[in-house]
Amino acid sequence: QGALQDYNKTIALNPNTINAFFNRGIEKANLGDYSGSIVDFSKAIEQNGSNADIYFSRGVSKVALKDYNGALKDYNKAIELNPSTNNLFFSRGIAKANLNDQNGAIKDFDQAILQNPKNADIFFNRAIAKSNLHANADALIDYNKAIELNPQNGAIYFNRAVVKSNLKDTTGAIQDYSKSIELNPTNTNAYFNRGIEKMAMKKYADALADINKALELSPSNADLYFNRAVIKNYQLDYYAALADYNKAISLNPQIENLYYNRGLVKMNIKDYQQALNDFDQAIRQRSNVSDIYLNRAIAKSNLKLHSAAMIDYNKAIELNPKSADAFYSRGVAKLSLLDKTGACMDLSTAKDLGSALAAEQYAKSCK
Numbered sequence: 001q002g003a004l005q006d007y008n009k010t011i012a013l014n015p016n017t018i019n020a021f022f023n024r025g026i027e028k029a030n031l032g033d034y035s036g037s038i039v040d041f042s043k044a045i046e047q048n049g050s051n052a053d054i055y056f057s058r059g060v061s062k063v064a065l066k067d068y069n070g071a072l073k074d075y076n077k078a079i080e081l082n083p084s085t086n087n088l089f090f091s092r093g094i095a096k097a098n099l100n101d102q103n104g105a106i107k108d109f110d111q112a113i114l115q116n117p118k119n120a121d122i123f124f125n126r127a128i129a130k131s132n133l134h135a136n137a138d139a140l141i142d143y144n145k146a147i148e149l150n151p152q153n154g155a156i157y158f159n160r161a162v163v164k165s166n167l168k169d170t171t172g173a174i175q176d177y178s179k180s181i182e183l184n185p186t187n188t189n190a191y192f193n194r195g196i197e198k199m200a201m202k203k204y205a206d207a208l209a210d211i212n213k214a215l216e217l218s219p220s221n222a223d224l225y226f227n228r229a230v231i232k233n234y235q236l237d238y239y240a241a242l243a244d245y246n247k248a249i250s251l252n253p254q255i256e257n258l259y260y261n262r263g264l265v266k267m268n269i270k271d272y273q274q275a276l277n278d279f280d281q282a283i284r285q286r287s288n289v290s291d292i293y294l295n296r297a298i299a300k301s302n303l304k305l306h307s308a309a310m311i312d313y314n315k316a317i318e319l320n321p322k323s324a325d326a327f328y329s330r331g332v333a334k335l336s337l338l339d340k341t342g343a344c345m346d347l348s349t350a351k352d353l354g355s356a357l358a359a360e361q362y363a364k365s366c367k
Helices: 002-013 020-030 034-047 052-064 068-081 088-098 102-115 120-132 136-149 154-166 170-183 188-200 204-217 222-234 238-251 258-268 272-285 290-302 306-319 324-336 340-352 356-365
Strands: none
Touching: 020 034, 020 052, 034 052, 052 068, 052 088, 068 088, 088 102, 088 120, 102 120, 120 136, 120 154, 136 154, 154 170, 154 188, 170 188, 188 204, 188 222, 204 222, 222 238, 222 258, 238 258, 258 272, 258 290, 272 290, 290 306, 290 324, 306 324, 324 340, 324 356, 340 356
16 A cells, blocks of 8 residues: 555656556556556556556456456557567466467467476466367376476366366376365365265265265355255165255255256155156256156156156157157056057067066066
């Protein structure tokens, strides 16, 4: 604040003092007054339009205000005036990445690395850009280099874990999430993602411990309750799973598959009417998913709503004509309606699609 007051006095006495507006702009940016800094940088450019540092500094303030297009113009001008300015290509790469020009960002990061090959942040951000382009193997190389240069940055381990997960290296991903947690033990997403990896390995107790820890850190996160419900369902703890799905719905009812998954749990506890209600809601959210119609049909069959069930079986098959489960379930439903011919046709189709249950039922009912 003292420096800012000094610059104010200098400008009041002589607004043409060299670098006064530039220096005051730097001070305002340091204090978080990015809009005010941009005004000063613009005034400084009026006085001296050939100073690359001023355009660069104004670009930095524009990035802080998420004006990435404006920042890009300033960085371009700064590069035109002095391409050797420190961090200039790196900063322009950041702006391009935020504008989803990942290829352009990578080219700038390449140039930045030539200027400063020991900067871990450049490798880190180039890795992010490559990951956004699904170039996971290339991204992994950059994350490795970033960690070599800065092994105490938990964010790099976290991002490398995501890439390893994309490359199906579950063990490596868990190791990196663990290192990220060691460096930053309050990172909710690290516990969350590690729990998801453990769940994929069917280590449900370990996965549950991670999700519970994440919920301690973020108790209003609907996705955590949703995934804890999934784990509890795998553990056959249906009522606990139901409680978590209920909580997730109270926090964010728009999560994909939330009503559908809760409906499946209700099917497991034979609450078919409530399951039917959830499948209705799931279909209102996504009307083109075969499995939702299939399970609603099964719920309707259990409620003796046979005609309505048949409509849903038909819709499920229309949406996925390769669903062995749908043909099998419709075949069983037709048997209960004494439509043996139709049932055997469906069971035969399901058998051809690979359903062992259909093969068994066909041998029993259609020979």
